[in-house]
Amino acid sequence: MLKLAWRNLIHERTRLIISVGGVALAVLLIVVMNGIFAGGEKQATTYIKNQPAPLWVMQAGVENIHMASSILPADAVERVRSVPGVETAVGILYTGGGVEVGDTLVPSYLFGVDPDASFGGPWSLTKGTAAPAANEIVVDQAFAQRYRLALGDTVSVMGHDLVIAGLSKGTFGIAVNLTFVNKEALAQTLGVPSQSASYILVKPVSGTNLQNLADELRTALPQANVMTQTDFIASERDLIRQTGVDVIRAMSTVAYVIGLLVIGLTIYTATLERSREYGVLKAIGAKNPQLVRVVFTQAFAAAGLGYLLGVGLAYGTSVVVSRLFPDILILINPPQLLREVPALAFITALAALLPVGRVARLDPLVAFRA
Amino acid sequence: MNTPYILEMRQVSKTYGSGHTAVKAVDGVDLLIKPEEIVLVMGPSGSGKTTLLSMAGLLLRPTEGKIWLNGQETTPLTERQLPALRLRSVGFVFQAYNLLGALTARENVGLVMHMAGRNGRSARTRAAELLTMLGLEHRLNHLPADLSGGEKQRVALARALANDPPLILADEPTGNLDSKIGREVMELLCCGLGRDQGRAIVIVTHDHRLRDIADRVLWLEDGRLSDDHRGNLESMASHQIGETTR
Numbered sequence: 001m002l003k004l005a006w007r008n009l010i011h012e013r014t015r016l017i018i019s020v021g022g023v024a025l026a027v028l029l030i031v032v033m034n035g036i037f038a039g040g041e042k043q044a045t046t047y048i049k050n051q052p053a054p055l056w057v058m059q060a061g062v063e064n065i066h067m068a069s070s071i072l073p074a075d076a077v078e079r080v081r082s083v084p085g086v087e088t089a090v091g092i093l094y095t096g097g098g099v100e101v102g103d104t105l106v107p108s109y110l111f112g113v114d115p116d117a118s119f120g121g122p123w124s125l126t127k128g129t130a131a132p133a134a135n136e137i138v139v140d141q142a143f144a145q146r147y148r149l150a151l152g153d154t155v156s157v158m159g160h161d162l163v164i165a166g167l168s169k170g171t172f173g174i175a176v177n178l179t180f181v182n183k184e185a186l187a188q189t190l191g192v193p194s195q196s197a198s199y200i201l202v203k204p205v206s207g208t209n210l211q212n213l214a215d216e217l218r219t220a221l222p223q224a225n226v227m228t229q230t231d232f233i234a235s236e237r238d239l240i241r242q243t244g245v246d247v248i249r250a251m252s253t254v255a256y257v258i259g260l261l262v263i264g265l266t267i268y269t270a271t272l273e274r275s276r277e278y279g280v281l282k283a284i285g286a287k288n289p290q291l292v293r294v295v296f297t298q299a300f301a302a303a304g305l306g307y308l309l310g311v312g313l314a315y316g317t318s319v320v321v322s323r324l325f326p327d328i329l330i331l332i333n334p335p336q337l338l339r340e341v342p343a344l345a346f347i348t349a350l351a352a353l354l355p356v357g358r359v360a361r362l363d364p365l366v367a368f369r370a
Numbered sequence: 371m372n373t374p375y376i377l378e379m380r381q382v383s384k385t386y387g388s389g390h391t392a393v394k395a396v397d398g399v400d401l402l403i404k405p406e407e408i409v410l411v412m413g414p415s416g417s418g419k420t421t422l423l424s425m426a427g428l429l430l431r432p433t434e435g436k437i438w439l440n441g442q443e444t445t446p447l448t449e450r451q452l453p454a455l456r457l458r459s460v461g462f463v464f465q466a467y468n469l470l471g472a473l474t475a476r477e478n479v480g481l482v483m484h485m486a487g488r489n490g491r492s493a494r495t496r497a498a499e500l501l502t503m504l505g506l507e508h509r510l511n512h513l514p515a516d517l518s519g520g521e522k523q524r525v526a527l528a529r530a531l532a533n534d535p536p537l538i539l540a541d542e543p544t545g546n547l548d549s550k551i552g553r554e555v556m557e558l559l560c561c562g563l564g565r566d567q568g569r570a571i572v573i574v575t576h577d578h579r580l581r582d583i584a585d586r587v588l589w590l591e592d593g594r595l596s597d598d599h600r601g602n603l604e605s606m607a608s609h610q611i612g613e614t615t616r
């Protein structure tokens with residue numbers, strides 16, 4: 001009987017291609033959408049992740065970098081440094097803004113970094129310096145490539161012309177373009193004291209208990225928010241995810257409805273076309289559950305093939321896209337692929353219900369009609 | 371089980387619809403079929419032949435009367451029990467062949483054995499044997515679309531015989547075939563393979579030339595069954611000739 005299901009399925013090539021292709025496109029859409037957002041999440045948290053700072057201090061009420069504005073009192077860095085257990089405390093300035101390349105304004109994260117600090121700036125360089133002087137800027141190499149910029153070229157940030165002094169790596173994506181400028185220069189532009197910091201990156205003396213140190217920092221700076229690196233990353237990821245969730249949900253719903261209609265229609269027409277044969281099988285002695293199984297098998301086989309094809313296409317797409325658009329990162333993770341399986345199975349069962357009902361109600365006497 | 375009949379229909383009637391629109395398609399029929407018998411049921415169009423055959427094949431419940439198959443009374447059986455009984459006890463041959471279009475000749479025959487619980491390999495072997503005996507050894511892996519009408523009906527014969535049923539029911543089996551091919555197919559059924567192990571065969575047909583194959587010829591008219599009255603058949607034959615020469 002399973003053979004019959006399979007043969008019925010492949011006997012009609014065009015219909016098979018339509019149903020498998022329809023499911024594949026739906027799966028492709030869902031997986032790629034999820035992948036883009038997963039990639040965005042990864043890109044958005046990359047700065048926090050790549051700093052050797054297990055504790056982060058920021059303005060009270062602030063829990064993110066993206067879409068946030070944080071400024072700490074001018075003496076905050078000194079106060080953090082004086083807390084026992086702190087080995088290094090680096091203050092950085094941050095503001096969302098843009099880098100002007102000719103007439104184009106590229107939305108960017110601007111990090112004001114202290115050239116003498118041991119971290120806080122770009123963590124991976126391909127060329128030049130990681131420590132920009134007052135009239136300098138470090139941009140991502142992929143960004144430079146995209147806008148045909150090289151070391152020594154000039155871009156403009158908030159009305160100031162800056163010379164590209166370094167090219168960093170892993171700091172450019174659709175969600176983020178990280179650039180690094182001189183902290184004092186940025187402070188001047190923003191009109192804040194030069195010792196001010198938006199975030200303080202804290203590296204404890206080795207062996208220090210993180211939670212205890214965090215508590216002591218909270219006591220020392222009652223007006224500030226202290227977070228562990230892990231919590232800070234999670235909080236940043238959640239923010240991106242929240243903005244993405246509705247989009248993903250809407251797209252997934254649309255994709256699954258398309259899949260439902262495609263499987264439903266193709267299996268239904270296939271069943272209608274073969275309804276005489278199913279009637280004949282009943283006359284000969286097939287039981288209803290056997291025929292129902294044939295129809296379900298066809299639906300699930302089509303959906304399964306569509307799923308595999310869709311996943312394959314999604315991986316292919318992620319490779320091609322990463323070649324063509326280095327800023328778009330499509331992250332496909334297997335657990336997410338598996339999470340789509342129950343939804344697809346549900347849709348498939350739903351789509352098969354109508355044809356199954358037809359088959360179950362078929363009158364075997366059709367066999368006698370000439 | 372100690373009955374001499376393979377099929378026993380007693381006072382069987384079938385009325386379609388109710389009230390003003392009621393049609394009594396079969397009216398108080400007694401039909402007794404013994405092993406090895408070949409019985410032809412003839413009659414004009416609309417006389418109830420297909421209805422009678424459907425009831426004999428347990429596809430349609432009679433409005434009145436009782437039916438025994440192989441000595442088993444079938445009236446008390448539930449809808450769930452009937453398919454299994456049909457599968458093993460009745461082989462159907464239809465006018466329209468009714469092969470499954472996506473399966474090869476061999477798979478069409480093998481499928482019904484598979485449905486009856488035979489394993490794939492032995493079903494395949496037996497299907498090939500049957501088809502070979504019916505002269506289709508070169509057509510085992512052909513799809514129905516690539517077979518002639520006579521070949522398709524022979525595949526259908528093999529399918530009807532596949533589970534070795536004690537009873538074959540055929541409704542106008544030669545209806546779509548020219549008379550020579552039709553005759554060949556009927557001879558295969560009635561003189562060859564079909565005769566194994568006391569199998570009985572009931573054939574509904576308009577084709578009076580099949581008369582000499584049968585042990586008995588019955589006449590159905592207005593739902594009532596009678597023995598072969600030569601007059602009926604003769605008049606039907608002349609009617610048909612008259613129609614074709616007109």
Ligand SMILES: Nc1ncnc2c1ncn2[C@@H]1O[C@H](COP(=O)(O)OP(=O)(O)OP(=O)(O)O)[C@@H](O)[C@H]1O
Nearest residue numbers: 386387393395413414415416417418419420421422
């Ligand atoms: N499902 C049905 N509902 C109502 N009436 C029916 C139904 N099936 C058959 N009939 C009627 O019952 C009568 C007998 O029909 P049946 O098909 O058994 O005749 P038949 O002898 O097989 O005819 P033919 O030689 O044309 O195949 C006819 O009058 C037909 O119109």
Ligand SMILES: [Mg+2]
Nearest residue numbers: 419420421541
């Ligand atoms: Mg008929």
